[in-house]
Amino acid sequence: MNISSAIFDRSAPDLESCPDESLPEFAFIGRSNVGKSSLLNMLAGKDGLARVSPTPGFTKLINIFTMNKNWRLVDLPGYGFAHVARQDSARFNEAVLEYLQHRKNLSCVFALIDSTLPPQKIDLEFLEWMTGHSLPFVLVFTKTDRVSSVKVQENIAAFMDRIAAWFEKRPEIFMCSAITGDGRRELLGMIDKSLVEEPGEAAEESEPSAADVAPDAEDAPAARPKASAPVSHPKHLRRARPW
Numbered sequence: 064m065n066i067s068s069a070i071f072d073r074s075a076p077d078l079e080s081c082p083d084e085s086l087p088e089f090a091f092i093g094r095s096n097v098g099k100s101s102l103l104n105m106l107a108g109k110d111g112l113a114r115v116s117p118t119p120g121f122t123k124l125i126n127i128f129t130m131n132k133n134w135r136l137v138d139l140p141g142y143g144f145a146h147v148a149r150q151d152s153a154r155f156n157e158a159v160l161e162y163l164q165h166r167k168n169l170s171c172v173f174a175l176i177d178s179t180l181p182p183q184k185i186d187l188e189f190l191e192w193m194t195g196h197s198l199p200f201v202l203v204f205t206k207t208d209r210v211s212s213v214k215v216q217e218n219i220a221a222f223m224d225r226i227a228a229w230f231e232k233r234p235e236i237f238m239c240s241a242i243t244g245d246g247r248r249e250l251l252g253m254i255d256k257s258l259v260e261e262p263g264e265a266a267e268e269s270e271p272s273a274a275d276v277a278p279d280a281e282d283a284p285a286a287r288p289k290a291s292a293p294v295s296h297p298k299h300l301r302r303a304r305p306w
């Protein structure tokens with residue numbers, strides 16, 4: 064996929080302030096300093112999103128961009144200020160949790176993980192929360208150029224080891240570098256594929272068919288979580304779930 068346009072839509076303080084649900088959304092989230100801004104600019108291409116981003120200081124808001132006029136890139140606030148009170152609301156922005164749980168046109172969450180570090184508790188906590196809520200996500204390991212590929216593989220293996228018990232089949236993973244551009248084609252390809260499978264006007268209200276609720280293992284594109292999470296998501300979200 065080529066990015067022909069990236070237009071800043073708005074900075075939303077909460078779910079209610081988000082735009083209508085007519086376009087599929089792909090949300091990016093990770094610990095502060097994971098490399099999210101760099102990755103998003105790399106994905107957006109030539110001038111990046113910086114050109115169209117709001118003024119700095121909007122990092123606590125949900126920043127939404129319309130891409131190629133047919134999907135939205137959602138830049139979620141970074142999590143993990145461990146020195147703040149150890150409560151979900153402090154570590155994981157309330158508006159973000161609300162967005163993730165209730166956004167009907169959310170196609171997939173890209174959970175960014177720093178490939179240069181061993182598994183971080185806060186990333187594991189966040190992924191555990193997403194798994195418990197049956198959210199569709201893939202893992203994006205960032206900054207792969209920064210350490211040796213052996214180290215990257217070691218960190219990824221350790222991370223996957225820590226989360227393995229949560230899934231029947233592991234979530235899809237991507238390895239990216241904002242410096243070399245590695246992973247860009249794969250990430251955009253994944254979005255492209257989702258768009259073909261699930262174009263806009265995603266917020267269908269109709270009852271899901273049995274196949275949507277419990278697809279056969281062979282039909283499922285990737286693993287499903289072992290946890291028996293509440294299945295209250297709309298049809299679109301269930302279909303897009305990568306496990």
Ligand code: GDP
Nearest residue numbers: 095096097098099100101206207209240241242
């Ligand atoms: P954010 O806080 O998650 O938005 O992270 P930034 O994109 O601001 O990046 C945090 C730091 O990591 C900055 O110093 C970046 O230059 C650096 N960084 C981000 N992505 C990469 C990458 O792919 N490779 C390398 N070597 N450094 C990166």
